[in-house]
Amino acid sequence: MPSALRIATAGLLLSLAPASGFAQKGPDEARYLDKTKYPVIKEMIAAAEQRRAEAAERTQEILDRIAGEKKSWKETKRELRPVLDGLWHPTGPEAFAQQWHQPPTPQFMTGTCWSFSCTSFLESEMNRLHGKKVKLSEMWTAYWEYVSKARGFVRTRGNTILGEGSETNAFQHVWKEWGVVPREVYEGCLAADGRFDHDELFAMITGYLDWCKDRAFWEEDFILAQIRLILDRTMGAPPEQFEYAGATYTPKSFLADYCELVPKDYVAVMSTLAQPFHEFGRFDVPDNWWLDETYFNVPLDDFFGAVVHAIQQGYTVALGGDVSEPGFYGAHDIAFVPSFDIPADFIDQSSREFRINNETTTDDHAVHAVGYLRHGDEDWFLIKDSNRSSRLGKFKGYYMYRGDYVRLKMLAFTVHKDAVATLLNPQAAGQKTPR
Numbered sequence: 001m002p003s004a005l006r007i008a009t010a011g012l013l014l015s016l017a018p019a020s021g022f023a024q025k026g027p028d029e030a031r032y033l034d035k036t037k038y039p040v041i042k043e044m045i046a047a048a049e050q051r052r053a054e055a056a057e058r059t060q061e062i063l064d065r066i067a068g069e070k071k072s073w074k075e076t077k078r079e080l081r082p083v084l085d086g087l088w089h090p091t092g093p094e095a096f097a098q099q100w101h102q103p104p105t106p107q108f109m110t111g112t113c114w115s116f117s118c119t120s121f122l123e124s125e126m127n128r129l130h131g132k133k134v135k136l137s138e139m140w141t142a143y144w145e146y147v148s149k150a151r152g153f154v155r156t157r158g159n160t161i162l163g164e165g166s167e168t169n170a171f172q173h174v175w176k177e178w179g180v181v182p183r184e185v186y187e188g189c190l191a192a193d194g195r196f197d198h199d200e201l202f203a204m205i206t207g208y209l210d211w212c213k214d215r216a217f218w219e220e221d222f223i224l225a226q227i228r229l230i231l232d233r234t235m236g237a238p239p240e241q242f243e244y245a246g247a248t249y250t251p252k253s254f255l256a257d258y259c260e261l262v263p264k265d266y267v268a269v270m271s272t273l274a275q276p277f278h279e280f281g282r283f284d285v286p287d288n289w290w291l292d293e294t295y296f297n298v299p300l301d302d303f304f305g306a307v308v309h310a311i312q313q314g315y316t317v318a319l320g321g322d323v324s325e326p327g328f329y330g331a332h333d334i335a336f337v338p339s340f341d342i343p344a345d346f347i348d349q350s351s352r353e354f355r356i357n358n359e360t361t362t363d364d365h366a367v368h369a370v371g372y373l374r375h376g377d378e379d380w381f382l383i384k385d386s387n388r389s390s391r392l393g394k395f396k397g398y399y400m401y402r403g404d405y406v407r408l409k410m411l412a413f414t415v416h417k418d419a420v421a422t423l424l425n426p427q428a429a430g431q432k433t434p435r
Helices: 003-016 039-076 113-128 137-154 171-178 199-214 220-235 250-258 300-312 350-357 403-409
Strands: 242-244 245-250 268-271 278-282 295-297 315-321 365-375 378-384 397-402 410-416
Touching: 113 137, 113 171, 113 250, 113 315, 113 365, 113 410, 137 171, 137 199, 137 220, 171 250, 199 220, 242 250, 245 250, 268 300, 300 315, 300 365, 300 378, 300 403, 300 410, 350 403, 378 403, 397 403, 403 410
Parallel strands: 268 295
Antiparallel strands: 242 245, 268 410, 278 295, 315 365, 315 410, 365 378, 378 397
């Protein structure tokens, strides 16, 4: 650039510079100022929040009203019950010829009626066979049944039914693997009031196992260890060794040496048209979660006759069946089939099967038959029951079942094999035998 032009350009730039001088300007400075506010936007946000709060309040008012209406309706809803005028029934447990049994024990908030009934049954068996009177632990069997269910869930990759229920012959696999203990050794309850409540316990078990299934995590040893941690924290850790009657036992040695009970000496019996008679087969109900196929299937008359015969001969029987009928009347300690359901003379194999097929008869409860009474042409059974409804009436922990209820609504029973020796006929040779 010519020197004259450079001089002219420099002069122009200097004339445009601020008075302080362009060359002397320092770097920009940063400072904190109060946050910029947008009053209109703030007002709109507050208004939207108020609308949401009012809507939520209104929604809650509606939900509370509906819940209140449902509760009120439920509390005032009446039950269909038979009129008992003129119905003869035993005056109470003292009217029955009874077999020895421990006093009734409530199961409270658990679905473990199967354990209470089979435990009571085996206490009676120990007394019948060996004259011993021992209160066994129901929760011991329930604890290990829960572990077994978790193991089955893992091994079937989540395709095993997971619930609190089981069957009266569950002890055959639980005791075989883990033995048994007296109740004084293992109460299976950490609650201060001593009342069993498995709602939260089983929610934790199912929640954890569902989590494992969702993630396809099937490490059996690890999972069962976690299940046992849940059980230990809610039921208490089961003992590996204990003192009883002046001797030291493990649960297995207590079963073999003190109880002297042999699980394989017991047989389960059912009566259904769905499978061949006089053969062993599967009891097709959800609580038979391990798919036991050692139930001996017989015609209804043989089924009922075997229950009567067993109790008359000094045995007791663990029964499982349906307790959801109008004639199942806890306030009066009785269960029978009212004629508006079906007249007693019409109860036969087909009418029984019809109710099994349409699921008005389901396997929802287990009890212990401990006594028998014959009145005219009626059979009555004294039933020891752990369920809450058995404490509504005068005789806490007992029901009195009329024979028609057993014929129509009881689906299966467990008993010592000697009590049903005449049922286990040669046609069963070569079939599966009970464990």
